Amino acid sequence: MADSIITEEMQAVVGIESEPWTLEVSNTSARMFARSVGYTDPLFYDEAFAKSKGYRGIPAAPHYLGTPVFDPRNSDPTFGARRGSGPRLKHNFKRVLNGGTDIEYFDTICAGDVLTATNKIAELQERQGSLGVMLITITETTYRRDGQVVAISRGTGINY
Amino acid sequence: MVATDQKQLTYEDVEIGQQLELKITPSTQQLVQWAAGSGDFYQIHYDTEFAKSTGLQGIIVHGALKHAFLGRMLHEWIRYDGRVKRWGVSYRGMDLPGQEMTCRGVVTGKRQEGGENLVDLDVWTENPQGQKTTPGTATVSLPSRG
Numbered sequence: 001m002a003d004s005i006i007t008e009e010m011q012a013v014v015g016i017e018s019e020p021w022t023l024e025v026s027n028t029s030a031r032m033f034a035r036s037v038g039y040t041d042p043l044f045y046d047e048a049f050a051k052s053k054g055y056r057g058i059p060a061a062p063h064y065l066g067t068p069v070f071d072p073r074n075s076d077p078t079f080g081a082r083r084g085s086g087p088r089l090k091h092n093f094k095r096v097l098n099g100g101t102d103i104e105y106f107d108t109i110c111a112g113d114v115l116t117a118t119n120k121i122a123e124l125q126e127r128q129g130s131l132g133v134m135l136i137t138i139t140e141t142t143y144r145r146d147g148q149v150v151a152i153s154r155g156t157g158i159n160y
Numbered sequence: 161m162v163a164t165d166q167k168q169l170t171y172e173d174v175e176i177g178q179q180l181e182l183k184i185t186p187s188t189q190q191l192v193q194w195a196a197g198s199g200d201f202y203q204i205h206y207d208t209e210f211a212k213s214t215g216l217q218g219i220i221v222h223g224a225l226k227h228a229f230l231g232r233m234l235h236e237w238i239r240y241d242g243r244v245k246r247w248g249v250s251y252r253g254m255d256l257p258g259q260e261m262t263c264r265g266v267v268t269g270k271r272q273e274g275g276e277n278l279v280d281l282d283v284w285t286e287n288p289q290g291q292k293t294t295p296g297t298a299t300v301s302l303p304s305r306g
Contacts, residue, residue: 029197032193032196032197033197033198034197035193035197036190036193036194036196036197036198036225037194037197037225037228037229037231037232038184038190038229038232039162039232039235040161040162041162041164041235041236042164043240049164053240053241054240054241055240061228061231061232061235062228062231062232062234062235062244062247063224063227063228063231064197064198064228067199068199070199077201078200078201078202078203079199079200079201079202080199080200080201081199095214095215096202097223097251098222098223098224098251099223099250099251100223100248100249100250100251100296101223101224101227101248101249101251102246102247102248102249102296103227103246103247103248104245104246105243105244105245105246108243131215154248156250
């Protein structure tokens with residue numbers, strides 16, 4: 001594959017687990033998330049109501065896996081994620097699109113939870129698309145609370 | 161507003177082929193709210209000139225927001241005692257703010273596994289032309305009437 005955009009150096013990064021980073025779920029962040037998805041269910045806004053329905057607190061609405069602790073010294077200014085926590089994938093593409101999301105839950109996440117996440121590049125692919133040659137990166141992120149896995153997400157990134 | 165006194169859905173209530181639907185017209189305001197709620201401030205979702213400079217026609221809806229919309233459709237169906245176990249989608253087509261998006265689901269299977277009552281679905285979003293812009297699958301767990 002002489003013309004492959006995926007170099008040996010890039011392939012060597014696949015599977016390497018990152019350093020952990022911390023994500024917080026607060027009443028305020030859980031409400032802001034639910035509001036942005038258009039939920040009207042008091043479950044996602046009213047702590048007493050959530051407890052009356054058997055939840056430990058306001059639950060994180062589906063897709064919300066906490067907010068990475070932002071620190072301008074090491075957070076990405078656009079996406080908020082921690083930078084440099086794992087080996088960098090070097091490529092020359094300037095543009096990025098989100099190709100897909102898959103989330104699996106093993107427990108309910110509620111406001112007050114502090115999560116620890118690590119990620120790794122699970123797979124690299126290259127594809128021809130309407131925007132030209134694209135680099136497809138599947139990143140798998142594991143979220144833990146007190147050492148127990150509460151969720152795993154798989155994201156597909158498209159660079160072009 | 162969702163009714164909080166709506167009857168809890170149970171495993172026994174669900175039939176294969178059953179359909180779900182949630183219509184949403186995301187505004188640019190909602191995209192900005194999503195940027196704050198999710199922490200994703202990528203400019204293609206609120207800055208038209210920036211979006212065009214990357215080869216897009218204009219501002220597009222965040223893919224992850226469409227995943228979250230489908231999660232909301234599932235939650236509003238399974239209610240307080242149900243749980244979304246897994247759902248995954250591909251962002252195949254771009255959706256635009258101000259256009260109606262229809263979130264849909266259809267039950268494809270039911271199984272009892274590891275003490276859980278699981279329901280499998282195909283889920284997707286549709287644009288006004290009826291194209292599936294965000295196809296995927298989901299699994300939810302439900303209480304049993306016992």
